[in-house]
Amino acid sequence: MNNKINVLRALADETRLRIINLFIKSGQNLCVCELMDALKIPQYSVSKALTIIRNADLLTAEKEGTWVYYELNKNTTENKNLFSFLKNYLSDKVFLEDELRLNERLILRENNKCVVGIIPEKDLLKMIKGKAKA
Amino acid sequence: MNNKINVLRALADETRLRIINLFIKSGQNLCVCELMDALKIPQYSVSKALTIIRNADLLTAEKEGTWVYYELNKNTTENKNLFSFLKNYLSDKVFLEDELRLNERLILRENNKCVVGIIPEKDLLKMIKGKAKA
DNA sequence: TTTTTATATGCCAAATCTTGCATACAAATA
């Protein structure tokens, strides 16, 4: 009972819902700085949201150097059912825009790893254009 | 976006979740006094919870005399998907006990209408026993 | 060893939510 309420409380917030949506729609692991660029919100805000979602057992975290990769926790049937429900339920312009920005940011990965870190928005746009050409 | 967050916030509370569970599992309309007996919580607490759930568009209300019958709002695909997800997701001892108490209380209906109102717990038990015999 | 970098978290004030009581309201009944 309490764990389910924790899950629902974790979902009941715009930032956290946008984050969960990105994990569900992208179907892959993501690090904090990538979420920052996709959501356009500050680092501490992403980190705090991730901690709450993780405490609700919806995410797992794995450290690689200074980077931390988060991923959906699909270890239980309940979580899997939840995620497949949300995949359809979470449709909104806001979510869609997040997904587009995330896709652009993910272009910058190398060997499927984040190598960019936290960068000013101007540099981000330049780097993406550069990558798109190459 | 905002309506979905409102829905999730409506779900993120024990009392409200227990109420929604009863509507989903029983599959029928219910009035405030029936919910009071099923959940064993005060009237104002039920009414307030119902108002919040209703404002999230998850319930509809219909007045019949002094009684108000609430019912799941299945007017949208989203709500229908939500309810069918919750039907499996909401399994817990607490929910089960609520369901059992609701079933007993529903024995007292006549022509599928609530005719009992708000009564002391002792009287409730007697009335149920009486009905069970008949 | 010092500095940088990605991420996490303590703290604080503002905002929001919860809880219980008392009371309001509306429809039926006397």
Added chain:
DNA sequence: TATTTGTATGCAAGATTTGGCATATAAAAA
């Protein structure tokens, strides 16, 4: 009309949450 009954809601205190800043931490780089 006065009363009862089922339901809704205003209010206030206490609890919880949110948002932003500053700083802590840990791993890599210099």
